[in-house]
Amino acid sequence: MSKKIRSIAIYLPQFYPIKINDDCWGKGFTEWTNVTKAKPLFKDHYQPHLPADLGFYDLRVPEVRQEQVDLAKQYGIDGFCYYHYWFTGQRVLERPFEEVFKSGKPDFPFMLCWANENWAKVWDGGDHTVMCEQHYSREDHINHINSLIPIFKDERYIKIDGRPVFSIYRSQNIPDIEETIKLWRTELAKHGIDIYINRFESYSEGGKELLEDGFDAAVQFEPFSTRINKFKKFWLKDTMKNKLNPWYIKYKLSSAAVRKKMFSLNRLDYGAYVDYIKTLPKEEDYKLYPGVTPMWDNSARKQKDYFMFTNSTPEKFKEWVEHEVENFEPYSEEENFIFINAWNEWAEGNHMEPCQKWGHSYLKAFKDAVKK
Numbered sequence: 001m002s003k004k005i006r007s008i009a010i011y012l013p014q015f016y017p018i019k020i021n022d023d024c025w026g027k028g029f030t031e032w033t034n035v036t037k038a039k040p041l042f043k044d045h046y047q048p049h050l051p052a053d054l055g056f057y058d059l060r061v062p063e064v065r066q067e068q069v070d071l072a073k074q075y076g077i078d079g080f081c082y083y084h085y086w087f088t089g090q091r092v093l094e095r096p097f098e099e100v101f102k103s104g105k106p107d108f109p110f111m112l113c114w115a116n117e118n119w120a121k122v123w124d125g126g127d128h129t130v131m132c133e134q135h136y137s138r139e140d141h142i143n144h145i146n147s148l149i150p151i152f153k154d155e156r157y158i159k160i161d162g163r164p165v166f167s168i169y170r171s172q173n174i175p176d177i178e179e180t181i182k183l184w185r186t187e188l189a190k191h192g193i194d195i196y197i198n199r200f201e202s203y204s205e206g207g208k209e210l211l212e213d214g215f216d217a218a219v220q221f222e223p224f225s226t227r228i229n230k231f232k233k234f235w236l237k238d239t240m241k242n243k244l245n246p247w248y249i250k251y252k253l254s255s256a257a258v259r260k261k262m263f264s265l266n267r268l269d270y271g272a273y274v275d276y277i278k279t280l281p282k283e284e285d286y287k288l289y290p291g292v293t294p295m296w297d298n299s300a301r302k303q304k305d306y307f308m309f310t311n312s313t314p315e316k317f318k319e320w321v322e323h324e325v326e327n328f329e330p331y332s333e334e335e336n337f338i339f340i341n342a343w344n345e346w347a348e349g350n351h352m353e354p355c356q357k358w359g360h361s362y363l364k365a366f367k368d369a370v371k372k
Contacts, residue, residue, distance in 0.1 A: 018092065034347040036050075050356045108156065113168070292341070296309045
């Protein structure tokens with residue numbers, strides 16, 4: 001009997017104008033603003049990433065949201081994980097999900113991830129002006145979790161044994177996170193809800209000990225999981241050490257200068273990363289859900305300090321997904337997630353939605369890999 005795995009695609013709602021973005025970036029700003037300004041930075045650099053089937057959509061349009069779900073279902077994706085923005089009672093970019101929730105359409109499983117970072121004006125290489133700042137308090141935590149109760153009760157909400165699954169993007173940013181989780185569980189228990197809480201492992205913040213704050217599980221947030229830093233160290237050490245080693249030969253690094261450039265913090269080879277991941281033994285002794293990314297290139301958002309994978313292909317993405325599926329043993333019948341980052345991060349060159357270069361190729365690669 002084959003194991004059942006639920007695939008969850010992370011979903012960005014920043015595809016319609018809001019006042020905060022208008023005030024900061026100019027009237028009418030959406031994620032598409034950065035997408036359409038992107039330019040190639042070197043030979044064969046894939047930019048800009050331009051949408052195909054769905055066009056430059058506006059997420060206020062219900063037909064667009066239905067088309068997204070139709071595509072996801074067609075290619076074996078089981079649900080969306082919507083980024084949820086809460087700043088001391090202020091919600092941002094809430095309209096698309098609110099309309100999904102209140103209308104009951106589309107009929108497609110969903111969950112939320114609290115994107116609990118400050119909103120700062122950083123991706124254009126300009127100043128670090130904070131647009132929305134996080135302020136944590138006991139009162140705000142109570143207000144926040146209670147505001148989510150109707151959503152957790154929705155029949156479409158993704159659950160594990162009846163427990164709604166809620167993720168936190170940067171749990172290390174929350175002071176007294178252990179007490180916060182206890183408080184949330186206490187508040188929800190008053191309404192008969194037992195929550196299942198994930199934390200995203202990213203930016204070197206990972207490990208079994210972090211789950212001891214009260215989390216049920218963790219998620220490998222690619223391409224910024226703890227694996228990427230290990231890969232960078234491996235790449236530097238192994239390729240600089242010996243011109244005869246297979247990594248040097250396979251990726252045709254011809255000089256110390258080129259090798260150094262390829263290793264730079266902002267540019268890595270996608271195929272090399274996938275090949276490296278496939279060599280790693282499974283060592284985690286805690287609940288860690290696998291994650292994958294089809295591609296990544298946020299140079300559309302950032303004029304400097306960008307990070308990108310070069311040479312991403314649907315074939316290599318399929319290899320990665322197949323590896324994760326083959327090596328992941330669900331922790332129980334319903335603790336069976338694989339997370340895709342992302343469904344529609346267009347300005348970060350990171351999307352399953354069809355683009356003008358690849359069409360449906362990444363979607364098809366995923367469906368073939370999970371054999372749905």
